[in-house]
Amino acid sequence: MADKPGQLLRASDKLTYLLTLVPYLIAQNRVSVTDAAEHFQVEPQQIRDWVKLIAISGIPGDTGQYLPDDLFDIVWDDFENNDQIVLTHRVAIEYTPKFSGKEAAALIAGLQYLSALPEQSDREAVASLMAKLTRGTSQTPSEVAVADTVHERDVPLIGDAVKRGLQIEFDYLSARGEHERRIVDPLRIDSTDNSWYLRAWCHLRESVRTFRLDRMSDVQLRDAPITRHAGEVVLPETLFDGSDEDVNVLLELPSTALSLIADFAPEPVGEADADGLVHVTIRAAGFHGLKRLVAGLSGVVRVVAPDEARTVVAEWASAGAAAYEGV
Amino acid sequence: MTTPAKKPPPPVEERLFSLVLALVATRIGLTKNEILQTVQGYSQRYVHSGDNENLERQFERDKDELRDLGVPLEVVDDHTGNNHDARYRISKDDYELPAGITFTPDEMTLLSLAAMVWKEGSLSADSRRAITKLRSLDLHPDEPIIGYAPQLRVRDSAFEPLQRAMDRYQVVSFDYVKPGATAPGRRTVEPLALVQHDGRWLLNGNDLEAGARRTFLLSRIVSPVRATGKSFPAPGSGHADRTIEELDALLRSNSAELRVTPGSDAQLRLSRRAEGTTADAESITVNYTDLALLADELAGYGPEVQVVAPDELQRAVRDRLLLVAEAHAEPGRPADLRGGATDG
Numbered sequence: 232m233a234d235k236p237g238q239l240l241r242a243s244d245k246l247t248y249l250l251t252l253v254p255y256l257i258a259q260n261r262v263s264v265t266d267a268a269e270h271f272q273v274e275p276q277q278i279r280d281w282v283k284l285i286a287i288s289g290i291p292g293d294t295g296q297y298l299p300d301d302l303f304d305i306v307w308d309d310f311e312n313n314d315q316i317v318l319t320h321r322v323a324i325e326y327t328p329k330f331s332g333k334e335a336a337a338l339i340a341g342l343q344y345l346s347a348l349p350e351q352s353d354r355e356a357v358a359s360l361m362a363k364l365t366r367g368t369s370q371t372p373s374e375v376a377v378a379d380t381v382h383e384r385d386v387p388l389i390g391d392a393v394k395r396g397l398q399i400e401f402d403y404l405s406a407r408g409e410h411e412r413r414i415v416d417p418l419r420i421d422s423t424d425n426s427w428y429l430r431a432w433c434h435l436r437e438s439v440r441t442f443r444l445d446r447m448s449d450v451q452l453r454d455a456p457i458t459r460h461a462g463e464v465v466l467p468e469t470l471f472d473g474s475d476e477d478v479n480v481l482l483e484l485p486s487t488a489l490s491l492i493a494d495f496a497p498e499p500v501g502e503a504d505a506d507g508l509v510h511v512t513i514r515a516a517g518f519h520g521l522k523r524l525v526a527g528l529s530g531v532v533r534v535v536a537p538d539e540a541r542t543v544v545a546e547w548a549s550a551g552a553a554a555y556e557g558v
Numbered sequence: 559m560t561t562p563a564k565k566p567p568p569p570v571e572e573r574l575f576s577l578v579l580a581l582v583a584t585r586i587g588l589t590k591n592e593i594l595q596t597v598q599g600y601s602q603r604y605v606h607s608g609d610n611e612n613l614e615r616q617f618e619r620d621k622d623e624l625r626d627l628g629v630p631l632e633v634v635d636d637h638t639g640n641n642h643d644a645r646y647r648i649s650k651d652d653y654e655l656p657a658g659i660t661f662t663p664d665e666m667t668l669l670s671l672a673a674m675v676w677k678e679g680s681l682s683a684d685s686r687r688a689i690t691k692l693r694s695l696d697l698h699p700d701e702p703i704i705g706y707a708p709q710l711r712v713r714d715s716a717f718e719p720l721q722r723a724m725d726r727y728q729v730v731s732f733d734y735v736k737p738g739a740t741a742p743g744r745r746t747v748e749p750l751a752l753v754q755h756d757g758r759w760l761l762n763g764n765d766l767e768a769g770a771r772r773t774f775l776l777s778r779i780v781s782p783v784r785a786t787g788k789s790f791p792a793p794g795s796g797h798a799d800r801t802i803e804e805l806d807a808l809l810r811s812n813s814a815e816l817r818v819t820p821g822s823d824a825q826l827r828l829s830r831r832a833e834g835t836t837a838d839a840e841s842i843t844v845n846y847t848d849l850a851l852l853a854d855e856l857a858g859y860g861p862e863v864q865v866v867a868p869d870e871l872q873r874a875v876r877d878r879l880l881l882v883a884e885a886h887a888e889p890g891r892p893a894d895l896r897g898g899a900t901d902g
Contacts, residue, residue, distance in 0.1 A: 242570035243627055247687045249575045251694035258694075271693055288575055290583040291596035323579040326654040327694045331628020332725060334688035337681040340754075341672030344710055360665050367659045369628045369652055373725055374751035375681075376798035377710065378805065384830070393705035404826055421707045425757030445827045461704075487780045490713050523823070525886075527858025529878035530740060533885050545886035551860035552879035555872060 245281075247328075248273070252281055253303075254327045256318040264314045275314075282316055289322050329369040336373035338364055343377040347422075349387040383427045383444045386420065388452065393417045396460070398434075398453040404446045408519040411435070413442070416457035419466060430466050432459040439464050469496075477514040480521060481536040484509065488531050492524070510535065522547040573599025574620060578629060582653060587634045587645025590617060621646075627687070629653065655691075666692065671708070679712045680721065714759050714776035717752065719783035724749040729766070729788040733781035734774055737850030738874065742780050747772070748790045751797035755805045756847065762801040764790075773801065775851075808847045815866040816842050816856070824862035841866075853878055 240248075248271065255270070256262065264282075268275040282305065289302030304320035330338075339361050346357050365372055392399045400414045415431035418439070422428065427444040481500065482492070486509045489497060497511035515521040522544045525532050534541045576598035580588060594600045594613050603613050624631050630652035634645040661669065669692060673685035712718075716732065723730045730749060733742040748764040750771070758775060765772040818825040818840055825840070832842040846852040853874035856863050860879070865872040 241683075242574065243623060244683070244687060244690075245569075245571035246574045246578075246627065247690050249571060250578065251691050253694075255694040271690065284572055284575070288572070288579060288598065290579050291598075295592075295596040297598065323583040324653075326657075327691055328653055329628060329630075329655050330688050330691060331626070331684070333626075333680070333684045333721070334628060334691070337676055337685040338669055338672050338688050340681070341675040341685060341710070342668065344675055344754075345668065345672055345708060348706060348708070356665075357668075360661075360668065363659055363661070363665075367655050369630045371795055373721060374795070374798040375721065376751070376753045376802055378753060378755040378802045390705060404823060408823070410821070419705055419707055421709070423709045424711055424754065445830055446823075448826060490715075490777065493713055522860065523858040526860055526879065526882050527854050529854065529857050529882045530885075541886050545883050547860040548857075548879045548882035548886065551857065552876050552883060554861055554864045555876040 248277075249281055249285060250324065250328050252278075253285060253318075253321065253324055256282075256285075256316055257321060257325055259316075261309075261315060261317045264316060267316060278316075279314075282310065285318075286310075329367050330364065332368060332370035332372050335364050335368040336375040339372060340375045340377045343379065346379055347383075347386070349390055385444055385447060385450045386427065388450055389417055389429055389444075390420055392452055393420065396457050398455045398457055399450060400453055401442075401447045401450040403442060404448075406446075406516045406520045408517075414453070415440070415442070416459050418457075418459075418461040418464070432457070432464060434458075439466060441467075477516055478518075478537070478540070479512050480515050480534060480540050481510060481512050482525075482532055483535050484511070484528075484532045488528075491528060491531065495524070515540075518543040526551065568599050568602070573597075574623065577620060578624065578648065581631065581646055581648040582650055584647050587632070587647035589643060589645055590614065593617065593646065655695075661692065661695070671706075675708050675710045677709055677711070680718050681710075681712060710754065712759065714779070716761075716776045716779040716783050717759060719785075720749050720761055720776070721752060723783065723785055724752065724763075727789045727792055729786045729790060730783050731786055732779045732783045735778045735780055737775065737778065737848050738853075745772075745774070746786065747774070748793070750793055751801045752776075753798050753801045753805070755802060756809075758851075760801070760805070762797060773805070775848075805847055809845045812846050812849070813843050814846060814852060814868065814871050816844060817864045817866055818842060818859075819862045822859070822862040824859040828859075828863065849874060857882065 252267075252271070255267070259267075264275045264278050268278045271278070285303050286305045286307075287302065289297055292298055292301035300320075301322060302320070303318065303322060306315075306317040306319055309315040309317050342357055342361060346354065389399060397417075398414060399417055400412060403411055403413045405411065414434040415429070416434075417429055417431045419430045420427065421430055421441075429442045429444060429447075431440060431442060432438070433440040482497070484492070485507050486503045487507065489509070489511070492511075492513065495513040495515075497513050500510040500512060503509045518540055521534070521540060525534055525544045526548050534544050577593070577600075580593065580597045588597075594604050594610060594617060595606075600613060600617065604610060621631055630648060632647050632649060632652075634647060635643075670689060673689045676682040676685050720730065722728075727748075729746060731744060731746045734745045735742045746766045747761070748766065749761055750764065751762040753760050753762065758777065761774045761776060761779075762771065763774070764770070816828065818828060820838065820840060825838070825842075828844055829839055829842050831844050832839075844852075849871055853871055856865060856871075856875045857878035865875050
């Protein structure tokens with residue numbers, strides 16, 4: 232049973248809202264539907280529906296009949312005429328539920344990952360927060376953890392530049408294998424697992440560009456304010472900047488290995504054959520990156536077309552192997 | 559079988575909500591029959607002196623759902639051994655967040671960011687629910703930490719079934735391709751921990767055939783993860799932290815000596831991983847946890863990197879490159895290994 236995709240709230244999510252809305256309403260005394268919706272970041276109508284449901288819910292009581300005293304109650308006039316919620320009678324629950332083992336694990340693993348950020352270098356504060364989460368959990372947290380293996384030395388410097396709104400410059404080895412000195416307005420540091428990226432306004436290209444931190448060197452803070460701000464430019468959703476010079480490359484690989492090239496947004500061509508092999512096309516910024524990708528997936532991925540790409544890969548691998556001759 | 563045409567059944571969340579309220583309110587607990595007869599959402603469908611098998615199954619599923627959500631459902635047995643006499647309740651102390659647990663605005667900011675790290679999958683749903691709970695404490699996050707968009711991915715389809723099995727102490731089986739091997743082998747495992755190390759998700763667990771604890775790369779699990787129907791005793795805690803410590807120790811104990819071409823991708827990117835190495839060093843030493851994985855990575859650099867030691871890594875990289883060259887040679891023509899071709 233897979234999670235339903237999209238924004239649809241599942242019954243379990245709705246139950247969580249109901250169980251957390253009650254203590255919130257108790258603490259608020261009186262709150263407008265609008266404010267509650269904003270607080271929980273849901274649609275106002277959603278809050279109205281839940282409040283109505285809470286107001287007619289309760290416990291079977293001694294009689295098993297759900298008598299009025301066994302039910303929650305609200306000031307209905309205020310609710311229906313003024314969109315205001317005032318809880319006047321409550322039953323059974325009054326405080327926030329504890330976290331589940333999986334909920335606590337998701338937050339704890341997230342915190343472990345964040346400890347790579349220079350802002351979170353206060354290990355003791357993070358450790359005490361994790362301990363607090365564990366105490367507030369009804370089950371043992373799931374055994375999920377993220378190792379702190381990020382060693383991007385430039386994160387603090389770039390993070391500082393983003394915060395102070397200062398330009399930076401650095402040597403960049405592009406995905407095409409070209410070395411260039413770049414001057415940029417740093418806007419945001421993105422990370423995906425152990426890969427770190429800078430989203431920045433590039434003065435050379437005059438557009439928003441994504442730079443891999445492990446392709447940058449000699450990073451310097453410039454004594455000049457940024458010219459574009461994160462608010463005025465659109466940061467593309469995707470981390471990879473396409474270009475008109477990109478080439479389409481046809482690859483063959485087992486369908487079970489597709490996740491290995493997911494970063495390159497492979498487009499399937501036809502169905503898998505009897506051996507489970509599929510053909511996909513990817514967009515490649517020249518062959519500089521492609522030959523590295525394919526050589527790193529030995530025995531898995533094969534370039535089918537264009538022929539030039541196939542030759543480049545063959546020569547790249549042969550040259551690499553030649554270095555070991557006679558060893 | 560027909561259900562009596564009373565009212566349409568209320569939405570699922572209403573039934574679950576009523577169940578939680580009823581079980582928190584009761585001191586001595588409610589039997590299954592009492593629940594089905596009186597609690598909103600069940601009572602409408604209850605058939606007096608009739609067949610309630612469907613409703614009973616519904617209750618079993620609801621119990622699982624509540625436990626999955628962390629609602630501490632207790633079974634108070636009256637020792638008659640009769641399942642029908644078991645009483646269910648939710649202890650308020652186990653259910654509610656202790657009054658002493660509060661979070662500062664700074665902590666709330668950090669927790670919101672930690673939740674945002676998960677963009678997809680079940681961990682994302684879990685962290686959203688946790689944040690909803692925190693919101694009921696009337697906490698407003700402080701200024702968001704601007705300038706960062708950190709993200710953890712769970713691309714491996716094995717992750718969710720493994721976590722589910724791990725949380726329920728269920729033995730699983732799957733087909734696994736060992737790094738460096740090509741053919742998969744069946745593994746039967748008691749899952750103990752899921753960790754991300756160096757950007758990769760790994761499973762640690764007891765491999766029942768090997769009779770030992772083993773660590774598996776999720777990306778190399780090539781079949782669906784199947785529950786075997788067997789379970790194992792609760793294994794205690796600390797497995798995730800221990801697994802990371804073991805991987806760290808492994809990383810420190812394995813090192814490779816490499817020669818890299820000046821100004822190349824290999825030099826720039828590999829030198830960052832080598833402690834105490836300058837960016838322009840031509841001879842660098844990197845640590846690794848898995849020789850086959852490092853060999854894959856190094857093969858990608860082609861002639862830009864040459865393995866000096868260990869020999870096993872040298873052979874692994876050369877074999878990979880020969881395989882790639884062969885797979886990409888002209889049809890009908892063997893790879894020309896003496897071409898000495900350079901970057902195209």
